[in-house]
Amino acid sequence: IAGITQAPTSQILAAGRRMTLRCTQDMRHNAMYWYRQDLGLGLRLIHYSNTAGTTGKGEVPDGYSVSRANTDDFPLTLASAVPSQTSVYFCASSDGSNTEAFFGQGTRLTVV
């Protein structure tokens, strides 16, 4: 089934550990995004990529890094996890400026 896939679905992580959340899409979309969603705060943009080889900072980029080596993959890395990074993380993709974004099913991350 075509779409956008995130892994893992959920994870409990010790503070200070490094973690990479994976995101893959097979729709050949140019743009990809990472959001975190916390109760009462809605979806906040962490990083985005307009096209393979380029990335940009969103609203809350600190503590996170991304790479976009190819069109399909957009991993999000937490170099040294902290409890405030406990959240639900959504990856999304879109095919241009006037098209909607499609979302993955999310990764629930708990940092203890």
Added chain:
Amino acid sequence: GQNIDQPTEMTATEGAIVQINCTYQTSGFNGLFWYQQHAGEAPTFLSYNVLDGLEEKGRFSSFLSRSKGYSYLLLKELQMKDSASYLCAVRPRMDSSYKLIFGSGTRLLVRP
């Protein structure tokens, strides 16, 4: 900066009509999106407005006034399954970025 405001919660009765408002102040404007998100699930696309006026899709309609920085989502003939969060998102026109910025969402409860 970007600022998108929506009411936090709304309650409505099955079969009725509800209007969810969204106001925005962004650096440029390249479209406004409405998404629906059921608890524990990913957001799904409902509607897109880039020009002033009303877009209708079945029971759902969305309106945009760019001069007022204002949009609303209208849900008619409410059903119990419409209980969900409704997210307003704006794509600012900045450096050809495809960034999509979300408001905090409106949680709608539909009662029998």
